[in-house]
Amino acid sequence: MKLYADTADLNDLETLAAWGVLSGVTTNPTLLSKVEGEEGEIYRRVCELVDGPVSAEVVAEARGEMVSEGRRLAAIHPNIVIKLPMGAESLAATNTLAHEGIRVNMTLCFTAPQAMLSASAGAAFVSPFLGRFDDIGQNGLTTLAEIVEAFAMSDYETEVLAASIRHPIHVVEAARMGADIATIPPKVFYQMLQHPLTASGTAQFTADHEARQAKKATEVSQ
Numbered sequence: 001m002k003l004y005a006d007t008a009d010l011n012d013l014e015t016l017a018a019w020g021v022l023s024g025v026t027t028n029p030t031l032l033s034k035v036e037g038e039e040g041e042i043y044r045r046v047c048e049l050v051d052g053p054v055s056a057e058v059v060a061e062a063r064g065e066m067v068s069e070g071r072r073l074a075a076i077h078p079n080i081v082i083k084l085p086m087g088a089e090s091l092a093a094t095n096t097l098a099h100e101g102i103r104v105n106m107t108l109c110f111t112a113p114q115a116m117l118s119a120s121a122g123a124a125f126v127s128p129f130l131g132r133f134d135d136i137g138q139n140g141l142t143t144l145a146e147i148v149e150a151f152a153m154s155d156y157e158t159e160v161l162a163a164s165i166r167h168p169i170h171v172v173e174a175a176r177m178g179a180d181i182a183t184i185p186p187k188v189f190y191q192m193l194q195h196p197l198t199a200s201g202t203a204q205f206t207a208d209h210e211a212r213q214a215k216k217a218t219e220v221s222q
Helices: 010-019 029-033 039-049 063-074 088-099 112-121 131-135 140-152 168-177 186-193 196-221
Strands: 002-006 024-026 054-057 080-085 104-109 125-128 159-162 181-184
Touching: 002 010, 010 039, 010 186, 024 181, 039 054, 054 104, 063 080, 063 088, 080 088, 088 104, 088 112, 104 112, 112 125, 112 140, 125 140, 131 140, 140 159, 140 168, 159 168, 168 181, 168 186, 181 186
Parallel strands: 002 024, 002 181, 024 054, 054 080, 080 104, 104 125, 125 159, 159 181
Antiparallel strands: none
């Protein structure tokens, strides 16, 4: 399973990109609003940091306007993928953009039928949300499993992109269920990096090394 970063924060992206673990980036208007700078320049910088698909979401609601905005965003960089919210207007816009060779990521998918409609319209990615199900006391992993299974039994080339990741367990479960991609907030990436036994083990190795060096220094001085 490929790992994407769900952020527009350039500082976090610089850090994560340096780890060598990123295959792409997803953004949305909320994430973009937290970053200073002109939209096009932010996307160009993100594409420079991560060599992979970078989802840029439209804010238009009518299909014609979605297509126009999608074309404008796609022209910023070859890696740009147009992100559209699930709906009838978005399906029509997806079909148009896909026929023009512009990749679409259909976001806010909460059911397998929505994902199947998106794939049939030509979406390159569908983004089922996990955490937002948790927020209302439901299990988003069940829907993710249904989508993965449905796609496996079809001719869809659409990739399943697990989104709204809240914690490392979501990442692991998405991989176990066969999702193609998980898009992960920086906070969760940092959580994935940590474990108390890793920290204590490193501290022990360092202490043992320093003790050995101190012993050698004492033996030399005698």
